[in-house]
Amino acid sequence: MPNRLIQAQSLYLRKHAYNPIEWWAWGDDAIEQARRDNKIIFLSIGYSSCHWCTVMEGEAFSDPTIAQYLNENYLPIKVDREERPDIDSIYMQALQMMTGQGGWPLNIFLTPDDLAPFYGGTYFPVDAKYGRPGFLHVLQTLRRLYDDDRARLDAVKAEILTNLQNSVLLPTQTLSEALLKEGLEYSTGIVSAQMPGTRFPMIPYADAALHAVRFGFEQYNAREATTQRGLDLALGGIFDQVAGGFHRYTVDPTWTVPHFEKMLYDNGQIVEYLANLWASGVQEPAFERAIVKTVEWLKREMTAPEGYFYAAQDADSFVTPEDAEPEEGAFYVWSYEELQRSLSSEELTALSEQFTIEPRGNFEGKIVLQRQHPGQLSDTVETAFDKLFELRYGACIGETFPPARDAEEAKSIAWSGRIPAVTDTKMIVAWNSLMISGLARSYAVFRDLEALELATQAATFILQNQWINDRFHRINYNGSVEVLAQSEDFALFIKALLDLHQVTRSIQSEAPENQIDWLAEAIRIQAEFDQYLWSDGLSGYYNTAKDASRDLLIRERNYVDNATPSANGIAIANLVRLSLLTENLDYFDRAEQTLQAFASVMEQSPSACPTLFTALDWFRNQTLIRSTADRIATLETQYLPTTAFRVMETLPEDAIALVCQGLSCKEPARTQEQFIQQIQQSQNRYATGLG
Secondary structure, three states: OOHHHHHHOOOOOOOOOOOOOOOOOHHHHHHHHHHOOOEEEEEEOOOOOHHHHHHHHHOOHHHHHHHHHHHHHEEEEEEEEOHHHHHHHHHHHHHHHHHOOOOOOOEEOOOEEEEEHHHHEOOOOOOOOOOOOHHHHHHHHHHHHHHOOOOHHHHHHHHHHHHHHHOOOOOOOOOOOHHHHHHHHHHHHHHOOOOOOOOOHHHHHHHHHHHHHHOOOOOOOOOHHHHHHHHHHHOOOEEOOOOOOOOOOEEEOOOOOOOOEEEEEHHHHHHHHHHHHHOOOOHHHHHHHHOOOOHHHHHHHEOOOOOOOEEEEEOEOOOOOOOOOEEOOOOOOHHHHHHHOOOOOHHHHHHHHOOOOOOOEEEEEEEEOOOOOOOOOOHHHHHHHHHHHHHOOOOOOOOOOOOOOHHHHHHHOOOOOOOOOOEEOEHHHHHHHHHHHHHHHHHHHHHHHHHHHHHHHHHHHHHHHOEEEEEEEEEEOOOOEEOOOOOHHHHHHHHHHHHHHHHHHHHHHOOOOOOOHHHHHHHHHHHHHHHHEEOOOOOOOOOOOHHOOOEEEEEEEEOOOOOOOOHHHHHHHHHHHHHHOOOOOOHHHHHHHHHHOOHHHHHOOOOOOHHHHHHHHHHHHEEEEOOOHHHHHHHHOOOOOOOOEEEEOOOOOOOOOOEOOEEEOOOEEEHHHHHHHHHHHHHHHHHHHOO
């Protein structure tokens, strides 16, 4: 018999609907019930494509003995972190304080009266193993502590609560002159580092390092580091070489074996990064191929009929409909025998010359395709990939591939190829925004109209569907709008609108009656952002609106980059861009206040906040170019990281452009040589804090 979660919109929550645990969703009803019954709240947070979340769901959360004890002694609550990143952020920080590390599933125990955490962990096995305690033992021990030794529990809780409350109180200070150089160099060092273990894209750091290239700092070679990161991504097993799209990360330092889930937010950032890398002068064919294939994947598998983008695809999939459990990577990997059967000897030879292919495989006896060399792939290899694509998908090249929305659907549909991984079809504004920005940049650099069309459709959907009672909302479940927008939704969508505004200025003369004024929409949404999430006392933007924070232990202002860039870092760059495009200095003042609010973090913990440093680059080196549509269209194909454009119908006599810095403009540029020199000077005037 299903529990309460059967009514949930979230795929992640519904995955737990048939657990014997009597799960509640986060909300007033659950919290009040815990207080009435004096039960510890067991809060479990995860997401639909999380591998170890799935493992724990099938083990400890399906165990009848554990479920009985948990139901009798705890109030169990499930949260989808993709719905409520604000809740996840608070309790992840608490877990890291307790254990020094975090991850998902995030399992944490709260006292019901104040929702304060006192113990937590990630994956708990049924029985003790892997150096981890058995879950039932944990539950029994904590219940005894709660009943018999509240003084000890309260002391632990008080220390954690004090640390959490102190974490949001950041001293405001002025920005030192050398801060930009130090921060960009720090990020370059992180991208350059050759460490053992897993490899994540870490695009916020790579983006900061790309900003550093033009300054020529001496400590690290930013050009080399950013190029290598692009090669690792485009050539590695992290990229689905057959069908496009990037996996979440690799489990090894050689970028070979991925954790196979595909997240929309990674793909949006990587597309934008590779396009910028190309625009900066590194025109590697593998970068363009990766972008093209990823756009194909996005259109084929991740775009709803309404025009928005789905959230994620699982790492695991079923090999046959009879399987009880899915296998990690089954949809993506190949056996050597399959390659021999499916490809001609010429194709297999050509593939083996370009990719790491051995009969023994490189992942549990199977093969993850990883390129050995950059450059253009031969027609023979691409023909081989067409055959592998058909083996995986059936005959649907160039067609839409319908999503499997849950495990039952994945096993019950008669697929013409392999059984695909489950797709989480919810629409998340922040993640769609990252993809819109990536597509807009791809259009600017490669003039890919299909990418622009996809970006425009998604942005239009959000503008037309995500407001209820004049309030912006984060999630859309097949027409059902949920959860007030959070800071990352506001910041990233405003950025996406500004990106669209910039790359469509040169084509706005065509059918203007059908075009959206992207800049006007960005200004409108920025006003809502300022009204509901701006901190008057501390400056910067809270994670959640003031009227949506009463169930939160603390009110955070996001400045740390994780898999996605920090909301406040993106917001600062947006404010600078808005000030350039509207000539409204209130935006610039607010950008400066926000930078000062986080200056202490930038000085003390530069590894935590690369996006704040790219925002500082915008603040210090902001440049506005006024010129004709044709000239701006040419400039868009270049990498000018702190530049905004305004199309001008009339310019001073004999001038080809105006280059402006804040409140002043240089003399009108009358030759291309003078124009380029002015742009370079403007983009580099605060390279070392001596501007």
